[in-house]
Amino acid sequence: MYRAHVLVCGGTGCTSSGSHGVMDGLKSELKKQNLDDEILVVQTGCHGMCEMGPIVVVYPEGTFYCRVSKDDVPELVEEHLLKGRTVERLLYTGEGDVHVPHYSEIPFYSKQERVALGNCGYIDADKIEEYIARDGYEALGKVLTSMTPEDVVEEMKTSGLRGRGGGGFPTGLKWSFCAKSPGPKKYVICNADEGDPGAFMDRSILEGDPHSIIEGMMIGAYAMGADEGYIYCRAEYPLAIKRLKRAIDQAEEYGLLGENVLGTDFSFSLHVKEGAGAFVCGEETALMGSIEGRRGMPRPRPPFPAVSGLWGKPTNINNVETWANVPSIIRRSGAWFASMGTEKSKGTKVFALTGKVKHTGLVEVPMGITLREIIFDIGGGILGDKKFKAVQIGGPSGGCLTEDHLDLPVSYEDLAKAGAIMGSGGMVVMDEDNCMVDVAKFFLEFTQRESCGKCVPCREGTKQMLLLLKKICDGDGTMEDLAQLEELAHMVKDMSLCGLGQTAPNPVLTTLRYFRHEYEAHIKDRSCPAGACQALIRYRIDQDKCKKCGLCAKNCPVNCIDGDRKTQFVIDEDACVRCGTCYDKCPFDAILKL
């Protein structure tokens, strides 16, 4: 019996901040103190608070330690594990410098509802027994022994679960199409490509709870009559791939995966396919082409994968988070899942909260929660107490929403109405220093680069749009350019072959809708209101604040600041290259950014 469990986060974030060292240090320190058979050290997946990592949680108390380093280990063992005294300085520090010892009391977690992430950060992803101890494979046993495939599809319909990969198509309905497709050979696929920049929801589930995906896929395979599956995971996720492969091996060893699962006549085999990590390979038809060994390029639909998918066979493809929700739905019922969320958006959704918020990280919240609650209650508000300006939702296919939308409930319908999309769950918060034209340019640069080039509107259209955006950011844009940008945006949206091109203009269209004045300021006044577009910034010296220290002149790389201690310091604006050095160096804030 272990009296205490020490959970060390082994997610990608914490690993990069040194959790392996903490883990090794703990093991050797426990041995030294003869505590190694009383205390178990467990490596878990991501807790969502990666920015505060490495995270260490001690049970049974549930004490939550952050930013633990290797050097803290001896104290942690001596004080907490041996003597039962909390190490205050390593606790999470909340509002007003108050230490918060327990997981459950940290505001970051208090509004969260963890279903897809339920086991992440709680179990050792490398031990199938830990998954089983948490009711793992129970749902699979339930469907194989007491439900017909039709029952399973019905239960999924009842749950109201919609695909978490971006489109939000009802999962039960999609399964019913594939289930109805005739044919002895069918496939199920897990889309673990996760191409959105800044997104890491899927990666965290793959790393922290791989068995939930395997179990979900098997339940789906049973419901649709498939006997083989693929997990398509980008090669940039080595830890996820390692954990997945180990999970598959363990499930096979236990006979939970393979021939005649749990003594029934259901058989299933599962493969991991490593993708090269191109954004367009996340698109389902391109993804299947890539598994088949072709170049990942979309093809027109129909035929839909449910009719003719992988190698021409009926195929069902779902996102990682979608599959991960399946076991809980079967175990706890579709009605239970449907009790969370809104009328048409049921259950919970995982978001990767990033940008200018105090607490970035991974959050899972019930649908219907407002953006304000996510950004201010969970995320702790804007960094440096600046002013909130916008939130970009849905990655490069999404849109920017404004302060007026903060009380909008997060649901597929409400987001779409406002011009954004749920997408896969990227959420980038922006403050007053972010220029919205620049933000639109950033996302368009991404999609333009990732366009597979197969169809003209996407290939050429995004390129032209990007050129226009660059022109505007450089202060050379005209109102005709703006009109042309808008026209092109609509054209690319309507005429592209696949979702990449169809959604690429979204960031431009929403910023035009809500921040048109910023575009106009760039064009008419040749100024960037946020002070972000380098070409449009002017630096000038505020003579009242200037103490004539001369630091700016000394640091200016092009020597365009003239003056001496007796007269004045003045910037030659024509020679200035707008590097911002003087602005950063001036100790008296006397440099004005205009």
Add this chain to the structure above:
Amino acid sequence: MAKIKSLDELRRIKTSASDLTAARSSNAVKVIVGMGTCGIAAGAREVMDAVLKEIDKRGLKDVSVQTTGCIGMCQEEPLLDVIYPNKGRITYGRVTPEDVPRIVSEHVVNGRIVEDLVIARVDD
């Protein structure tokens, strides 16, 4: 690893695996051993050892064992507290490893306080 051939077999594995994560949920009964410096000097480590062995021997699942620092009764060390749901917190003093089986079987398992060893009690 033997293959799991039925749902019943899966559930048996689940039962035997459940203490893997049991310590991470909030348990029913808590046993707390005082591990201040003088507690350790008085033999608290041996008491802790005995507690863990006894719990293992009996295969008890819903028990959590914790340590605590000095509570200011150093003269009574080793100290062992049992918190049984709705029965308050009972502190036993001058506990020896030999007392442990009695405390576990009487108090932890059956909820009956071992009166002769009690030195303090705190009601909920």
